[in-house]
Amino acid sequence: MSSPCRSAVSLAALAVLTVAACDREEREPRGAPVGDSGPAAITQGTLYAGQPSPPGPSHREYEGNAYHISQGKQLYVWFNCGTCHANGGGDIGPPLMDDQWIYGGTLENIHATILQGRPNGMPSFRGKIPEQQVWEIAAYVRSLSGQTPKAASPGRSDSLNAKPDEQRMPREEPKGSSPGGPNLEGRQ
Amino acid sequence: MSRALRIGSLGLALCLALPGCQGVQSALDPAGHQAGRIAGLWWLFLGVLAVVYLVVLAGLLIAASRPRRRGVLPNGPSFAREERIERRLTGGLTAWAVGTGAIILTLTGLSYAVDRDILGLTDKAELEIEVTAKQWWWQVKYNDPVPSRSFETANEIRLPVGVPVRIVLKSQDVIHSFWVPNLHGKTDLIPGRVNETTLVADREGRFRGQCAEFCGFQHANMALDVVAMPRDRFDAWRESQLSPAAAPADDLARQGQQVFLSAACVMCHTIHGTTAASRVGPDLTHVASRPSLAAGTLPYSKGNLAGWIADPQRIKPGNQMPITSLSPDQLQGVVAYLDSLK
Amino acid sequence: MEKAPHFVTDLAHLPTSAHGPRSATWWGTLGFILIEGTGFALAAAAYFYLMGQPETWPPGQAPPDWLWGTAQLILMLASLLPNLWTDRVAHQEDLRKVRVGLVVMSAVGLLTLVVRAFEFGALNCRWDDNAYGSIVWVLLGLHATHLVTDIGDTLVLTALMFTRHVEPRRYTDVTDNCVYWNFVVLAWVPLWGLLYVVPRLV
C-alpha cells in the first residue's frame, strides 16, 4: 500500500517544483533589473572585522533561470571565456568547475571579476559586455560547478563532448579562503 | 455546398486582379528559371485537380439531389441490393480508380520532369555564395578562388542577372530554411550538414526571402533581401564590398568609431579596416549599403538604425543584440559612423 | 419490448480457459510483443542510421568485449530449454513440474540480470561519449528493461503457483509468460549481433 502514498508525496513535491518553474522558465530577453550590488556587497575573503556582513542579494532572477543561464553559456563561448577557462577545466585561466574560488564564488563576486578584471591576467570587460549579459555569464559560471538549481542548469551542447553537462555536475562545496555562493540547490 | 469552390474562385480572382500574386515574396510571381518552372507546374496541377474537384462536387450534388425511386421498402432501408445497380456502380468504381491512377501517374511524371530540369541548373553555376543561417539572421559569404577576393555581408544577396549562382547552405545552431519564393523553392540549412541550391534571376529586381523552418524566438523576423542586378553593376558592387570600411570623415563619425571600438559593439561585430573582427553578429563593413536592418525587420534608414541600436529588444524581442547603455551622444556618434559605411 | 428472445445455442459447455491463440491474453501478449518488437526494430534502425553517418564505427572505442554478451547469448539460448519445458508442463497442468520450471526460470532470469550488469561494464564506452555510445547503451538498456519486466512477471507467477491461487487460468498465464520469454530471448539474438558483431565487421 506504499504505492499511493509515494505517488502522492512525489506528486506534491512535483507540484511545488512546477510552481517554482514559473520563475525558472521565464524568458525575459531584456534581462532582469538587479539591485545595486556595489563593491560594498562583495567580499573576497571569509575573514571579517567584527560580525560577518550579511550576504549580498541572491539575484535568483539570473541563477535560478534556465534561459539566462543558457544565454550565459552562449555568451561564455562567444566572448571567448572558454578559450581561457576551457569548458570549466581551465587553461590560461583557472578552472571554474572546481571548488576553489580565487576571487570569490558568489554571483556578485563573479560579476565583479568580469567587470573589473583581475591582476594576474583576467581582462576587464567593463563597458564591453552589457550589464545583464555579465549577470548571465556569472550565473553560467556558477552552474559549471553545480551551484545553480539542476532544473535550470544547461544540458549538453551540440558540440564536442568535453565533460558531463552542467546539470549533471555534482555541486562542489566551495572551499578555501573565499566565500562561495548561496546553495540554491538546497533551497529549491 | 460548393461554397468552398466559390470562395476558392473568388480568392483566385482576387489574387489575379489585385497585386495579390505579384509580390516581393510570391511563388506565383517568378523571376527565376526554377520559380518559373515551378509556377508553371503549379498552374497545371491546379487546372487538372480543379477539374477533378469539380467532378467530385458535381457527383456529390447529383447524388444528393437526384429524383428517387420511392417505396421499395416503406419504412426500413433497402437492404436488398440490386445486382444491376451494384454492377453498374462497380464499373464506375473501376473506371474511377483507373482514372485516378492515370492522373496520378501523369502528375508524378510531370513533377519528376520539372524536378530534373531544375536540378540541371546545378552544374552551370558560375558563382558561389555561402549562406550560413544564425539565430536570427543570415551570414552571406561570396567565395572566390583567391581567398583575399572573398567577402562577407549579411542579410542580403546580390546576384548578377542571368548567371546561375551556387548557394552553399550551412547552419551552426538550429535548422533554418532558405527560401526566396520569387526565385526558387526552399532548402533547409541543417547543422552538421551542407546543402546546396542554385539561384538564377531572369530579371532585375529586389525580392524578399525568409527563413521557412521554425527556428525559435524570432523565426518571424529572419528575412533577407535578394537583389538581382546587371552583371556590370554587380561587379562594381562586388568591388566596393571588397574594399575596407571607409575611414570616418567627420568628428562625429570619428567619435562614433571610437565608441564602436571601445564599447560592446566590438565584442560581436566586424568592420574591416578596424580592429573589430568578431563574428557573433553581422559584418558591418558596408552596413549602410544594405537595404534593410535586423534581417529584413526594418528598412535601412539612419533613424531606424538609431532606433535599432537604442533598443533592439523592443523591435525584435529575444534577438541576440543586447541593449547597450550608450549615452545619447555616443549613440549619435555610432549611428553617424555606421551610416558612413556605404 | 418484452419479446421472448430467440435462443439458437446454449454455450454452457464451452471451457473457461484455454492456452494459446484461443485465449484473449495470448493475443494481448502478442500485441505487446508487436509493439516492443517495433520498438527494437526502430532502435536498431537508428543504430544503422547512425552507423551510416560519416564516422568511424565505433568512433574511437573498442567494440564491446565478447565475454559477457556472448555468455548472455548462450545463457539465454540455453534458457529456452527449461522455458519450453515449463510451457509444456503448464499445458499439461502438472503443478509440481510447473513449480520446478518457474523456480528454474526465475533463477535463470536473475542470472541474466547479473550478466547484463557485467555487459554494461564491458561496453567500452559511456552513453555520453558519442552517438555510438548512446545507441549502444539504449539498445542494451531497452533489452534489460524487458528482462526486468519478464523476470518480475515470472517471480510473481512463481509466488502464485506456490500459494492458493492455483487454478486453470494460472497455467495459461504461465504459458503466456513462456511466450514472452521466448520473445525476450529471440530479440536478444539480433541485438547481440548488432552490439557485438556489427562493430567488428565495419
Add this chain to the structure above:
Amino acid sequence: MTAGTDTAVVRRDGPGLGEAETNARLARSWATPPGLWGWLSTVDHKQVGRRYVVTAFTFFVLAGLLALAMRMQLAGPERTLLSPDRYNQIFTMHGTTMMFLFAVPMMEAFAIYLVPLMVGTRAIAFPRLNAFSYWVYLAGGIMLWVAFILNVGPDVGWFSYVPLAGPQYSPGKRVDFWAQMVTFTEVAALAVAVEIIVTVFKQRAPGMSLNRIPLFVWGQLVTSFMVVFAMPAVMVSSSMLIMDRLIGTHFFNPAEGGDALLWQHLFWFFGHPEVYIIFLPATGFVSSILPTFARRPIFGYTALVLALFATGFLGFGLWVHHMFATGLPHLGNSFYTAASMAIAIPSGIQIFCWIATLWDGRPRFATPLLFVIGFIVVFVLGGLSGIMLASVPLDSQVHDTYFVVAHFHYVLIGGAVFPLFGAFYYWFPKFTGRMLSERVGAWNFGLFFVGFNLAFFPMHILGLIGMPRRVYSYPAGVGWDELNLLATAGAVILAAGVATFVGNVWHSLKHGVSAGDNPWGAGTLEWATSSPPPSYNFTHIPVVTGQEPLWTLPQGLPAQGLPVVGGLRVDQRELLLTTVVDADPDLREPSPEPSIWPLLSALAVTALFIGSIFTPWAVVWGAIPLAVGLIGWFWPKSPPDTPEPVID
C-alpha cells in the same frame, strides 16, 4: 460438484431465466460500485469511453481557444497582442493538443465506447488496462497544460525538431514536458490499440465473420495496427530527446556522430501515419452514418475494407515527403512523391463508394449527413492540395508555408472533425438516450462550414504568396494583410459554430427528445440495445447474420428480433470468445471486476514520468511503486468463491 440443477439454471443465461431476472442479475454482476470509489475504480468501457470523449473535447476547445488567440495576433501586421515567446508556446500547444490530446484520443474514445457494442460483446478486452490508459492520458494532458499555464509550455512546435528542441537551444524543462506528454499519450494509445485489436479478434458476436464486421470496426482495427507500428517510433524518438536533454546522450548532436535528421525520420515515421490514425476512424464514422441516412447498405464494402488496408500500408511509406527540403537525394524523393500520390487512389475509391451510396440511396438530410457531405466537400479539397504537396518541386515552394496550414486543416478538420461532429449527432442518442436538436444542428453545421472555409481557404493563397508558417508577426506591405484578416474573421465564425454545438449538447442533455433504442433506424448492433446501453451491453449475446444485422434479420424471424445465444454466466462477469476468422463460439472467459489498482498504477507511472523529467533516478525509484501497483492489479482474487455451475 454439489450444486443442484436449480442453481445451475439460475446462474446461466438462457430460456430458463426470465428477461427481467436476467437483466437484474447481469446488472448486479456488471455494476460499478456507487460513489466516488466506483467512479475511480470503474472498468466499464462506456464510462471510460465517455470520459475520453469529454476530456478530449475539452482539450479540443482549449486548443481552439489558442487558435483564436493566434488568429487575433495575426489579424493584422506587426500586432503585439502576444509576445513571440508566448506565441511560440501557443502554437506549439495548439498543435500538440490537437494531435496528441484531442484527435487521437477522441478517435480512441469512440472505439472504446462503440467497438464492443458493435461487435456484440459485454465488455472491452482488458478493461482495467483501458481504465489505466485513460488515467495515464489524463495525467499527461493535465501535466502539459499545467506546465503551459506556469509558463513552462513547450515552444518548439508539435514536431519539436532538434536541435531547436535539443538541450542547447531549449533550456529549461519546456521541451521535456512535451516529450513526456508524448510518452503518456502513447502509452495510453498503445494500450487502447491492443484492447481494440483483441476485442475485434476475439470478442465478436457469433456469426460476425470477417466479411460482416462493420466498416467502423474495420477502420478502428486498421488504425489500431497503425498505432502499434507507428507510435513506438515517436516513443523511441521522444525518449532519445529526453535522454539527450537529461543525461547527455548524443543522438541528435551532429558533432559527436548524431544527426538532426534522425529525429525527423523517426518523428515522421510516426507523424505521417498519425494522420491516417486520425483519418481512418473518421472514415468509419462516415461509413456508419451514410448507410443509415441514405437508407441503403454501403456500396463497395470490400473495396472500402481494401482501401483501409491500402491506406494503412501506404501510410508508412510516405514520411519522407515531410523532408523534401532537407536536401535528401532527389531520386529517393521521387519515390516518395509516387508513394504519396498513390495514396490518393484508395482515398478516391472511398470517396466514390460514399457518393455512390448516397446516389443509390434515399437520403434523409439530418445533421449527421450534412456533416458527412461537408466532409466530402472539404476533405477532397484537402486531398487534392495534398497531391500538390507530394510533388517535390511544388512542395519546395509551399512547404512550411500557410499553404500547408490550409492543406492539413482541410485534411484533418475536413477529414476528421467534420465526420466527428456527424458522429456526435449520430451517436449522441446512444450515449445519452436523448436527441440533439436538429435545428441547432443545422446552424452548427452552417457556421462551422462557412467559418472553416473562410478561415482556411485564404491560407492557400497566403502560402503561395510567401507567408511562412509559425510566425508570430509579419510585416506590412508584403500583401498578406487582407487575407489574414479574412482568415481571422473565419476563425471567429468557426468558433461560433463550435459554441453552437456546445450549447446544443448542454441543452439536449437535459431537455433533448428521448431517443429510444434505434432512433435513426440504423443497422449495426449498437442500436440493438437500449440507449444508453446497460453496463453489460446486451441481455443476450446476439448472433449476427449479415453486415447490418438489424436490417438483415433471417427470414421468418424479424418479429422476434435478433437470434441470441445462451449459456453465459449471469452471476459473474463472463465474456464469450469466438474464433478469429469465423467468429464461432469458443470459450467463456471471465472479465475483470472494477479495481482501484489501474488508477494507482497510473499515478505511479505519472510520478515516474514526471520525475524522470528532472532526474534519471526517477526511473529507478519510480519503478518500485509501479511494480506494487501492477502486482496489486494482476493479483488474482481468492480462489473462485462461486464454483462453476454444472452443465445440465
Add this chain to the structure above:
Amino acid sequence: MYTVGASAALEHQGRRRRCFGLNIPDAEAGADVVISRLTGAMVLVACALGAAVPAPAQDASAGKAIPAAAASPADDGNWVMPGKDYASTRYSAQDEINTGNVRDLQVAFTFSTGVERGHEAPPLVVGGTMYIVTPYPNRLFALDLTKPGAPLKWSFDPKPAASAQGVACCDYVNRGPAFADGRLFINTLDGQTIAVAAETGRELWRTQLGDINKGETITMAPLVVKGKVLVGNSGGEFGVRGWLTALDAGTGTIAWKAYSTGPDADVLIGPDYKPFYDKEKGKDLGVTSWPPDAWTIGGGTVWGWISYDPELNLIYHGTANPGPWNPEQRPGDNKWTGGIFARNPDTGQARWFYQVVPHDLYDHDAINELLLLDLPVNGAMRKTVVRPERNGYLYVLDRATGEVLSADPYAAINSSTGVDLKTGELAMVEAKAPKLGKVVRDICPTAPGAKDWNPSAFSPRTGLIYIPHMNLCMDWQSSEANYIAGTPYVGAEVRMFAGPGGHRGELSAWDPVKRAKAWSVKEDFPLWSGALTTAGDLLFYGTMEGWFKALDARTGEELWRFKTGSGIIGQPIAYRGPDGHEYVAVLSGVGGWAGAVVVGNLDPRDATAAKGFATAVADLKTKTTKGGMLYVFALPQRR
C-alpha cells in the same frame, strides 16, 4: 644498433586506437623493452670487461653527418646560447662524464629560482658564472661557479606587467637568455627585450616590442648574430601578427622587423628572395592567400628557435601556426605561416621560404629547432638544415636553397601520407581534416605536434639526432572563433589521448643518413624537455615526472637516473667548471602546455582543459607538483 622500436612504432601507425583513456598493454612494446634490457645488459657486460677499450674515434669520413663547421666552433667549456652553437647541436665536447662513470653522477649544488612555473630555459655558463632566467616574472640570476655551492652573484628583476600572464597561451615560460659580448639578453613575458651587463647585473637598455593588449608576449630565447639580437613574438593563439625583429645589441634600437604575414615589404621579401618551389613565389602572397584583413590577425609568430650559418650568412627561423586554429575561417595557404625562412641577418631580407604546412589544419607551428648539418645525400655532401617537425616528419632541407631533400616520419602519423619531394607538398588525409561543428576523431599527431618546441640534440660522434617527442593523438572539433583583442582567438575544441601503444612520450635516435630510427625509448609521459648529448657518448633528458636520465647515446640503454623535485621540461646543458671538471645542469619545474594541468591546477574532468592536454596527462597531478630548482650534477671528486 637495432631498430625494433622504430619498426614497431611504424607498424602502429596504421592501427586504430582502441578505447581512449585505457592503456592497452602492448605486446610488441613489451618485447621491445625486453630486447632493450638484454642488449643493455650485454653492453654493460662489454663495458665492464673492456673498460680500457677506447671509445670509438670520431669517424670523419664521408657517409656521416657532421655539424655545419662554421656554425659549430670547438667547445670552450662554456654554454653561451641555448642551442650551444649556431648550428643548434646541443652537443658538448666534454667527456669527463661518460658511459662508464655516469652511474656515479651526483648532485653538486642546487638553487631555487623561487618561481613555480614551467622552467623551459637552459642555464647559460660563461666563464665562471651561470645565468638562469626564470619563467614570469622573468628574473635573472647569476651564480658564481668559482665559489663552493655557487652562491648568488647578483640578480635582476625586470618587473614585467602581471597582466601578461593572461595572454600567455601555454604557461608563462621563458626559453632562455642569450649572451654576447659581456651582455645578457632576456625577453620578458610582457613583450620587452632587456640587455643586462653580465658582470654586474645592471640594466643596459630595454625595448618594448610587444603589446599585451593585443595578446603579444615574448617567450623565446633571443639569438645574437653579428651584433644583432634576434627576437620574435608569441601569441599565435591571440590573433597577433607574427614578426621577427633584430635589435642592435648595443643600443636596443630596431634594425629591421620582418612580419610573417602581409605585403612583401612587411615580410622583407625583396629581390634576394629565391625560393626553391613555385608555390612560394608570387607577389604579396601574405595578403592574397588570406581572406580580406585576416592576415592582420593571422599569427605566424616567431617564438621558436633560430640558427645561423656564418658561411652562407643566413639565419634560419620558423613561423608559427596561422590563426585561428579553425582552418575554415582562413581559406588559402595563409602565407607566410607554418614555414621556414632563411634571411640575411644584416638586412632581414628573405632568401628562401618553405611552407611546411600550407593552410595549417592542426596548430602545427613550424618553429622547432633547426639543426645545421652537413649530410651525404645521394652520395654528395649537402649543406642541410634538419628539422623534426610538429607534423611528425623529419625534414632535411638544403639550407642554401630551401629544397626539401627528404621528409621521413619519426612518429605515428595518420593525418598526412607524406611529402612529395618534387613539389614540396604535404599530402593531407581528407578524412582527418578538421570540420566546423563535427568531431574528427583520432588524429595523430596532435596540436602540439609529434614534437613541440623542446629541442633535439645531435652528436657528431654517433651521427644521431636525439629527438624527445610525444606519442599522442586527438579528437578535434572546429568552432567559429571570435576575434576580441586581448583574448584568445582559437576556434577549436581538442581532447588528446595516448597514441598507438599507450605510451605518451618517446625519445628517438634518428640517423639522418640512413633516414631511419636507430633506436628509441618509450616514456610514459610526453617528453617536454630538451635533449643534451656529450662527447662522453651520453644523452641527457628529463621527464615530466621529474626523472633526469642519462642514456648511452649509441644504444639507448639507460645508465643513470635521478629524481628531481618537480617535473623537468627544461633544457639540460653540460659545461666545464672553473675547476676543470664537467658539470651537467638542468632546471626542474614542471609546466608549459604539457604541464599546465599541474601548474594551473586544472580540472581534468574537462577533456578540453589546456586545449585538450590536461586530460591526456591527468595522472601527472599524482606524480609531481610545481617547483623551480636548478640541479647541477658532477662526478664525485677524488673519492
